[in-house]
Amino acid sequence: MKIKMGQIQMHITDDKKANIQKADRLIDKVVKQGADIVVLPEMFNCPYTSSSFPKYAETEGGDTYQFLSEKAREKDIYLFGGSIPEKTMDNKIYNTCYVFDRTGNKIGKHRKTHLFDINIKGGQVFRESDTLSPGNDATVVETEFCKMGVMICYDIRFPEFARLMALKGAKVIIVPGAFNMTTGPAHWEILFRTRAVDNQVFTVGTSPARDVNGVYVSYANSIVVSPWGTVINRFDGEETVCVTEIDLDDVYNIRQQLPVLEQRRTDLY
Amino acid sequence: MKIKMGQIQMHITDDKKANIQKADRLIDKVVKQGADIVVLPEMFNCPYTSSSFPKYAETEGGDTYQFLSEKAREKDIYLFGGSIPEKTMDNKIYNTCYVFDRTGNKIGKHRKTHLFDINIKGGQVFRESDTLSPGNDATVVETEFCKMGVMICYDIRFPEFARLMALKGAKVIIVPGAFNMTTGPAHWEILFRTRAVDNQVFTVGTSPARDVNGVYVSYANSIVVSPWGTVINRFDGEETVCVTEIDLDDVYNIRQQLPVLEQRRTDLY
Numbered sequence: 001m002k003i004k005m006g007q008i009q010m011h012i013t014d015d016k017k018a019n020i021q022k023a024d025r026l027i028d029k030v031v032k033q034g035a036d037i038v039v040l041p042e043m044f045n046c047p048y049t050s051s052s053f054p055k056y057a058e059t060e061g062g063d064t065y066q067f068l069s070e071k072a073r074e075k076d077i078y079l080f081g082g083s084i085p086e087k088t089m090d091n092k093i094y095n096t097c098y099v100f101d102r103t104g105n106k107i108g109k110h111r112k113t114h115l116f117d118i119n120i121k122g123g124q125v126f127r128e129s130d131t132l133s134p135g136n137d138a139t140v141v142e143t144e145f146c147k148m149g150v151m152i153c154y155d156i157r158f159p160e161f162a163r164l165m166a167l168k169g170a171k172v173i174i175v176p177g178a179f180n181m182t183t184g185p186a187h188w189e190i191l192f193r194t195r196a197v198d199n200q201v202f203t204v205g206t207s208p209a210r211d212v213n214g215v216y217v218s219y220a221n222s223i224v225v226s227p228w229g230t231v232i233n234r235f236d237g238e239e240t241v242c243v244t245e246i247d248l249d250d251v252y253n254i255r256q257q258l259p260v261l262e263q264r265r266t267d268l269y
Numbered sequence: 270m271k272i273k274m275g276q277i278q279m280h281i282t283d284d285k286k287a288n289i290q291k292a293d294r295l296i297d298k299v300v301k302q303g304a305d306i307v308v309l310p311e312m313f314n315c316p317y318t319s320s321s322f323p324k325y326a327e328t329e330g331g332d333t334y335q336f337l338s339e340k341a342r343e344k345d346i347y348l349f350g351g352s353i354p355e356k357t358m359d360n361k362i363y364n365t366c367y368v369f370d371r372t373g374n375k376i377g378k379h380r381k382t383h384l385f386d387i388n389i390k391g392g393q394v395f396r397e398s399d400t401l402s403p404g405n406d407a408t409v410v411e412t413e414f415c416k417m418g419v420m421i422c423y424d425i426r427f428p429e430f431a432r433l434m435a436l437k438g439a440k441v442i443i444v445p446g447a448f449n450m451t452t453g454p455a456h457w458e459i460l461f462r463t464r465a466v467d468n469q470v471f472t473v474g475t476s477p478a479r480d481v482n483g484v485y486v487s488y489a490n491s492i493v494v495s496p497w498g499t500v501i502n503r504f505d506g507e508e509t510v511c512v513t514e515i516d517l518d519d520v521y522n523i524r525q526q527l528p529v530l531e532q533r534r535t536d537l538y
Contacts, residue, residue, distance in 0.1 A: 113534055120526045138537065157529050159428035159467050160538040183527075187466055187498060194463035197456055198428050229455060257389045258452075260426050265382055268407065269429040 001248045006035025007206045009222045019045045030241040039206040040082030042176040048216035050130045057087035073104030082176040092133040111135025112152035123182035138164040146171040153177035166199035184219020197229035210237035270517045275304025276475045278491045288314045299510040308475040309351030311445040317485035319399045326356035342373030351445040361402040380404025381421035392451035407433040415440040422446035435468035453488020466498035479506035
């Protein structure tokens with residue numbers, strides 16, 4: 001079974017309304033190319049800075065949520081809404097991906113579970129936990145094609161997390177993410193490739209476009225990797241949309257030939 | 270703290286004695302280059318075929334074991350003895366790596382835990398479990414430098430296994446292995462790189478040289494990867510020995526800057 005996977009690698013500004021309008025136009029564009037599923041980048045309505053997250057945050061059902069739900073219904077697509085800052089009644093803020101089906105119905109939400117707190121000498125310093133709280137679930141949603149895992153950016157660094165999703169039945173793992181110019185060139189590609197190889201799933205990473213003058217310079221390089229670990233599609237730094245056709249039969253064929261998921265030594269770990 | 274890691278990528282024939290003599294000469298050669306630690310390839314005394322394993326198997330303390338122990342003492346090195354088929358009193362056969370310290374004392378042994386049973390359409394077919402039994406331990410040995418994990422070839426496909434070793438304190442993971450010409454080009458490098466990145470350890474893969482007329486054509490490409498995922502050294506297909514200097518401080522520095530091992534969500538997995 002084939003899926004047309006659409007990705008939107010967009011520039012993100014400090015104007016929330018403009019960000020949503022940009023997403024709106026680019027969704028139209030990628031749907032014209034035949035996308036069944038559309039994936040937006042991490043924090044697509046908000047600059048990627050700790051201080052912005054509280055300012056741009058919305059409760060579930062807010063403007064951005066409404067836009068995503070209506071857009072999914074209008075265009076008859078599955079929409080993985082990248083992520084946005086989500087505010088809760090108890091004043092917590094999460095980095096959250098809402099997922100909608102073709103009718104605009106919310107079929108899942110993932111709150112980033114591993115927060116990005118790093119301090120690289122001469123490189124990237126960031127502490128998401130200054131303003132964000134972590135989610136507590138390995139999220140897998142049901143689609144008409146197959147089950148799909150959802151994680152956000154730093155979540156992909158933890159092999160246990162992708163494994164949990166594969167064991168819950170995911171055949172595709174969708175990852176809105178925004179690696180930076182330190183960790184991106186070093187690790188973005190191999191993380192997507194190895195999570196794909198280890199779990200024999202497709203991995204789909206969708207990033208903001210690179211803005212070299214931005215407050216956070218995204219590596220971009222949105223990517224689709226096959227369950228054999230082959231990079232099927234990879235963007236550069238520019239704003240662009242693209243549809244990649246993936247064939248779910250590849251998952252079943254590879255799992256039959258190289259049955260690593262069955263060969264796990266669950267008596268030992 | 271720096272370690273001079275010696276690797277021996279050798280051709281393996283069906284003459285056990287000649288294989289041991291070859292290893293003997295190449296250990297002399299790599300020790301002259303200053304190696305503190307020497308790693309031999311998987312099944313270095315035996316052709317890599319299921320039917321050979323029972324024929325070449327020795328009980329612990331047999332000729333090959335004695336050779337390895339004496340060689341480690343004679344050359345004042347740590348010797349990771351690749352692997353050999355090990356026969357037990359109850360007539361089981363294992364794919365076993367013996368590890369000796371500078372005095373020739375055995376400090377550990379690893380029995381391959383994940384057996385290589387694959388069936389790739391138009392590619393590699395192999396069933397180790399036809400003649401081999403699996404080990405049951407994530408082996409970590411203590412050296413004067415640090416703790417080191419030991420796994421054999423197919424073991425590296427399982428992220429849980431490398432993780433167990435890192436959690437047991439390994440800073441280096443030593444992997445005698447013999448990927449083939451199907452899985453080698455596709456997966457050898459990314460597996461060594463991602464196990465290194467995920468666990469912030471050095472990974473060291475030592476393979477037989479490539480014999481294009483052999484019964485099992487090894488991909489070779491022996492490799493050393495840093496805890497940042499950088500390929501520090503990589504061989505080609507030829508018979509060769511090489512010493513790679515690695516700096517254990519890299520492990521501590523990277524773990525401080527990007528503390529993924531502490532950031533694991535052990536409440537979820």
